[in-house]
């Protein structure tokens with residue numbers, strides 16, 4: 001059975017029924033899915049989890065699926081929490097952990113949100129879905145829609161990594177590349193939504209992606225034996241994951257499965273696209289659009305986020321911060337994690353490591369603390385321009401050595 005009681009506007013608190021297809025609230029803001037947590041607590045104990053498969057659906061009582069609805073699944077296994085002991089030691093931390101989300105279906109944590117959103121869309125009889133995407137969300141939508149027999153339409157900015165465009169096309173989605181940023185793509189999706197062509201599942205435009213993403217927080221708490229780290233560094237675009245984890249912690253505390261202690265939440269952006277950092281620093285509740293956004297960390301190239309106030313509330317409420325790092329710092333961190341820890345991060349994941357360094361320098365993170373970074377996608381979808389260049393140089397050096405070797 002489902003424990004959902006209602007949907008709630010995240011801005012006004014107004015309630016609406018959960019039984020029907022939902023988009024945003026009457027105020028145009030994201031909707032929360034609310035549960036009867038007392039009933040969840042009566043129906044299960046956290047020790048019951050031990051007998052369940054280590055995947056996203058083990059949290060069924062805290063997910064919105066109606067009774068009898070089977071998940072649309074591609075095998076959403078729990079992701080490992082890996083120590084970076086060399087770099088953590090250098091930074092003076094008690095423990096530095098990476099939650100490696102790159103192992104999920106389609107190679108990114110977008111699978112968590114879209115597995116749940118597509119499952120719900122199928123349950124409500126939706127036949128076509130569309131999404132504005134920097135790549136990973138589109139690939140996940142395309143994959144789950146292919147699985148569910150739903151038509152998928154993806155709108156990508158011209159800067160989207162090639163591997164993403166190829167996987168979206170291979171998965172049978174329609175693909176349109178737009179000369180603009182992700183919010184320009186969002187405008188196209190909204191147009192088609194108004195024309196009745198598809199269901200819009202852009203970030204926070206429907207209430208269920210966040211419920212899937214929230215499982216990162218549930219999983220993290222369980223992996224850390226129902227404690228939470230001192231700080232979480234999260235690469236933030238639309239912010240679904242950060243908002244979702246914050247909601248997960250609230251629900252876990254209401255269930256009595258964790259205490260009141262919360263991690264400080266750090267929203268990490270690139271200096272090439274840092275609307276939330278600017279809003280954080282100015283002390284305002286809503287973020288202005290960031291013009292001419294550009295960064296190698298495509299997943300966080302989001303000039304404007306519908307959930308800006310929710311991200312900023314979680315960051316401020318937790319005593320965290322929004323921090324921006326340059327593409328150069330991202331590359332340096334990317335290399336350090338790879339060559340010194342054997343961890344191939346995605347650039348967005350590398351941004352969290354770069355930001356952690358900055359946070360240590362600024363005294364935001366204290367010696368001995370336990371910190372969790374989020375690596376949200378596989379490295380394999382991104383071209384590594386500097387690496388290709390270096391190996392080409394290496395080859396030509398090797399070649400000239402070989403040529404010289406006879407004498």
Ligand SMILES: *Cc1c(COP(=O)(O)O)cnc(C)c1O
Pocket residue numbers: 108110136137203235236237238239240241242299300346348349376377
């Ligand atoms: C989408 C994405 C992000 C940002 O996630 P949000 O929860 O939407 O802020 C970060 N990194 C990667 C690799 C992504 O694909």
